[in-house]
Amino acid sequence: MTSDERILQYLSRYIKLDKKEQHFFTGLLDCQEVKKGTPLLKPGEICRQQYFVVEGCLRTYTVDEQGQEHIIQFSQSDWWTSDLYSGLTQTPAEHGIDAVVPSNIIMLPFEKMEWLYAEVPKFERFFRILYQNAIVSHFRRTRESMELTAEERYIRFTERYPDLQQLVPQKHIASYLNMTPEFLSKIRHKLAHR
Amino acid sequence: MTSDERILQYLSRYIKLDKKEQHFFTGLLDCQEVKKGTPLLKPGEICRQQYFVVEGCLRTYTVDEQGQEHIIQFSQSDWWTSDLYSGLTQTPAEHGIDAVVPSNIIMLPFEKMEWLYAEVPKFERFFRILYQNAIVSHFRRTRESMELTAEERYIRFTERYPDLQQLVPQKHIASYLNMTPEFLSKIRHKLAHR
DNA sequence: CGTCTATTTGAATGTACTCAAAAGCGGTGG
DNA sequence: CCACCGCTTTTGAGTACATTCAAATAGACG
Numbered sequence: 001m002t003s004d005e006r007i008l009q010y011l012s013r014y015i016k017l018d019k020k021e022q023h024f025f026t027g028l029l030d031c032q033e034v035k036k037g038t039p040l041l042k043p044g045e046i047c048r049q050q051y052f053v054v055e056g057c058l059r060t061y062t063v064d065e066q067g068q069e070h071i072i073q074f075s076q077s078d079w080w081t082s083d084l085y086s087g088l089t090q091t092p093a094e095h096g097i098d099a100v101v102p103s104n105i106i107m108l109p110f111e112k113m114e115w116l117y118a119e120v121p122k123f124e125r126f127f128r129i130l131y132q133n134a135i136v137s138h139f140r141r142t143r144e145s146m147e148l149t150a151e152e153r154y155i156r157f158t159e160r161y162p163d164l165q166q167l168v169p170q171k172h173i174a175s176y177l178n179m180t181p182e183f184l185s186k187i188r189h190k191l192a193h194r
Numbered sequence: 195m196t197s198d199e200r201i202l203q204y205l206s207r208y209i210k211l212d213k214k215e216q217h218f219f220t221g222l223l224d225c226q227e228v229k230k231g232t233p234l235l236k237p238g239e240i241c242r243q244q245y246f247v248v249e250g251c252l253r254t255y256t257v258d259e260q261g262q263e264h265i266i267q268f269s270q271s272d273w274w275t276s277d278l279y280s281g282l283t284q285t286p287a288e289h290g291i292d293a294v295v296p297s298n299i300i301m302l303p304f305e306k307m308e309w310l311y312a313e314v315p316k317f318e319r320f321f322r323i324l325y326q327n328a329i330v331s332h333f334r335r336t337r338e339s340m341e342l343t344a345e346e347r348y349i350r351f352t353e354r355y356p357d358l359q360q361l362v363p364q365k366h367i368a369s370y371l372n373m374t375p376e377f378l379s380k381i382r383h384k385l386a387h388r
Numbered sequence: 389c390g391t392c393t394a395t396t397t398g399a400a401t402g403t404a405c406t407c408a409a410a411a412g413c414g415g416t417g418g
Numbered sequence: 419c420c421a422c423c424g425c426t427t428t429t430g431a432g433t434a435c436a437t438t439c440a441a442a443t444a445g446a447c448g
Contacts, residue, residue: 062337062340062341064340065341068341070337072336072340084329084333085333085334088330094337121315124319125315125322128318128319128321128325131322131328131329132321132325134329135278135328135329135332136278136279136282138329138333138336139266139279140279142266142335142336143256145336145339145372146256146258146266146372147256147259147264150436169393169395171393171394178339178340179436179437180436180437180438183435184395185396185397186396186397186436189396189397343403343404363425363426364426365427373404373405374404374405374406375426375427376404376405376406376407376427376428377404377405379426379427379429382428383428383429
């Protein structure tokens with residue numbers, strides 16, 4: 001299946017498009033196959049598009065004043081990421097985005113969004129639902145970061161994303177869970193010896 | 195100005211409604227004046243509506259396994275809150291919501307949402323934009339909780355919400371910033387002695 | 389095979405928490 | 419109007435969870 005077919009199939013879970021609408025939509029897209037480590041957005045650049053993951057995994061991260069990276073989210077198949085604030089306001093991005101494994105992605109430019117909403121208003125609905133779901137995820141992440149200890153966060157992570165475990169380097173998981181790689185290593189040691 | 199007029203004025207920043215649409219929308223709403231401390235949603239209940247703050251301030255919090263409360267967000271004038279996941283799936287809420295000061299609120303039931311979207315599709319757009327903005331806020335909150343120390347988080351908070359400072363008890367601010375009230379007190383002591 | 393990066397391990401340190409007690413503050417009733 | 423009660427905030431001592439730094443080991447990739 002092509003990437004365009006994949007994203008249309010994904011969309012069909014939320015909105016029904018006729019052939020003409022499908023064609024209009026896919027006309028706005030850029031597809032790209034990227035290697036592991038390929039940067040899609042560098043912090044400080046202006047974010048031009050939203051990224052949809054067909055296959056693979058992206059990471060969205062920030063860099064703090066000490067130069068430390070913090071991973072805000074991983075995005076696997078059928079999920080989106082972007083620096084929304086940068087894209088909406090056309091200001092320099094606070095976030096970076098890159099591929100943690102070889103990935104197959106689709107890009108939807110911000111500058112075409114209003115056109116898309118005007119031509120196919122169903123996309124207002126689609127993104128309303130998409131963002132709604134994203135908020136639910138963000139709430140959960142905030143809650144877990146407040147309620148749980150480092151060890152508990154790691155256990156939850158392995159339960160929720162058993163596959164990511166194998167896919168991404170441990171230091172990235174540590175970064176996502178807001179702990180040092182050394183400490184994650186010690187947690188894993190402790191858990192293994194039970 | 196009535197609460198209905200207030201929310202219509204607020205909406206006009208995002209979508210243009212004609213008289214009939216305005217009337218349809220306000221017909222779905224319930225207004226309520228609540229006293230300080232009034233619970234709007236208790237953890238474990240099913241969340242029936244989204245809450246819009248006309249005047250005052252709400253807090254949305256969770257309770258962890260040890261019975262500790264953690265404030266996820268404060269909602270002041272012209273902002274919304276809810277337990278989206280509970281409302282969308284009609285499952286018991288993970289969050290609680292109550293008024294931290296006497297407040298004037300408007301409620302929009304989840305069960306009327308699909309009707310609203312069908313009758314006035316502009317609301318798909320409105321909520322798309324609303325949720326988009328919410329995601330931007332959540333990203334920032336996640337980023338700051340990862341990058342900053344307790345002291346830095348408190349300083350940012352006072353800069354961003356100088357008014358909340360006076361409005362809500364210090365222990366709530368500590369909870370929102372994910373630290374103990376004792377520690378916040380020590381931070382304030384330290385900052386005052388400069 | 390060698391180099392470069394990721395992971396592990398250990399010791400010392402620090403940031404933030406727990407527990408306990410005192411002080412402050414606001415409302416209520418005598 | 420003042421005394422008392424409950425709740426919030428402050429203060430201090432001891433502790434714990436997690437970090438930092440350094441070095442050794444293991445793994446991945448050309």
